[in-house]
Amino acid sequence: MKDLESKLKKLPLVAPSPDLDDRVSAQKTGRPVRRFPERRGVPVWVTGAVALIMAVVGFAVGASRRGEQPHRRPGRERRPPVRLHVIYNSPSSGNPFDFTRASDMFPAGKMETTTQTQKGA
Amino acid sequence: MHTLNGALQEIYRDCRQQLLTCALAITRCHDRAEEAIQEAFYRLFRLNKKPRHLKAYVFRTVRNAAIDQVRRNPPPADEVHEFIFDPGANPRETAAANEFKRRVTEAMLTISTDERETIVEHVYGGLTFREIAQVRQAPLGTVTAWYHRGLKKLRARLEE
Numbered sequence: 423m424k425d426l427e428s429k430l431k432k433l434p435l436v437a438p439s440p441d442l443d444d445r446v447s448a449q450k451t452g453r454p455v456r457r458f459p460e461r462r463g464v465p466v467w468v469t470g471a472v473a474l475i476m477a478v479v480g481f482a483v484g485a486s487r488r489g490e491q492p493h494r495r496p497g498r499e500r501r502p503p504v505r506l507h508v509i510y511n512s513p514s515s516g517n518p519f520d521f522t523r524a525s526d527m528f529p530a531g532k533m534e535t536t537t538q539t540q541k542g543a
Numbered sequence: 544m545h546t547l548n549g550a551l552q553e554i555y556r557d558c559r560q561q562l563l564t565c566a567l568a569i570t571r572c573h574d575r576a577e578e579a580i581q582e583a584f585y586r587l588f589r590l591n592k593k594p595r596h597l598k599a600y601v602f603r604t605v606r607n608a609a610i611d612q613v614r615r616n617p618p619p620a621d622e623v624h625e626f627i628f629d630p631g632a633n634p635r636e637t638a639a640a641n642e643f644k645r646r647v648t649e650a651m652l653t654i655s656t657d658e659r660e661t662i663v664e665h666v667y668g669g670l671t672f673r674e675i676a677q678v679r680q681a682p683l684g685t686v687t688a689w690y691h692r693g694l695k696k697l698r699a700r701l702e703e
Contacts, residue, residue, distance in 0.1 A: 426694060426697065429643070430647065430662075433647060434644075435564050435628060435667060436563070436567060436573060436625065436627060436628065436630075438559050438560065438563045442559065442563075442581075443559070445581050446555055446559075446580060446581060447552075449585040449588055450548060
């Protein structure tokens with residue numbers, strides 16, 4: 423082990439910069455290096471007081487509005503009725519899977535439908 | 544206070560190379576290592592009372608400042624990391640010596656951080672095992688185990 427230690431000790435090391443002595447000496451009188459601005463904590467009583475005031479104001483506003491009727495928001499119109507587009511198989515077509523020809527459009531709403539089943543179709 | 548600053552300056556004067564080497568082993572960046580020394584001495588010059596083991600305390604403060612440096616400014620992944628050995632080509636150095644230096648650097652980087660730091664602190668920092676134990680706040684037996692295990696691994700890597 424001793425031979426390895428002595429070999430290691432002979433290796434040249436990175437030297438300090440010439441101005442490091444001055445920089446270290448300057449730390450004796452230098453001003454503190456603050457990377458981040460000092461934080462001042464908010465006192466608990468201020469936090470509590472603000473929370474209490476906000477709660478009182480919130481309840482007061484809520485109580486005054488409780489009697490009002492709900493009103494529609496201005497600038498928002500009713501949407502046009504949706505139309506329902508139904509495509510069905512035309513009886514005139516020979517192809518039972520042809521749904522391209524006959525179609526009808528109905529206004530949206532309640533619609534009753536009946537289904538007929540043809541025998542031998 | 545005045546005596547404490549005088550003692551600190553004396554330690555700095557005697558151990559500046561060792562302090563830089565130990566800081567450099569952690570930061571692996573020359574500028575960050577020197578900044579760590581500055582920060583450490585800024586704190587040391589403001590101590591109210593003299594610590595019991597002043598030299599170990601100075602080394603510990605520099606070590607902590609170096610660790611802080613790495614945490615605050617982690618080196619970019621693409622940065623070429625330096626190590627404690629002077630990479631400058633010395634014309635007096637033979638090719639074999641340069642090759643040995645390169646291999647030692649590589650081998651040092653393969654062993655654990657504790658082992659590497661202990662070797663650097665003992666071989667290049669000139670600290671005794673007891674002082675290293677004070678610096679690292681670790682038991683003496685652990686420190687000697689780190690050292691011998693690290694040196695053994697280093698030897699094995701160099702013989703490969």
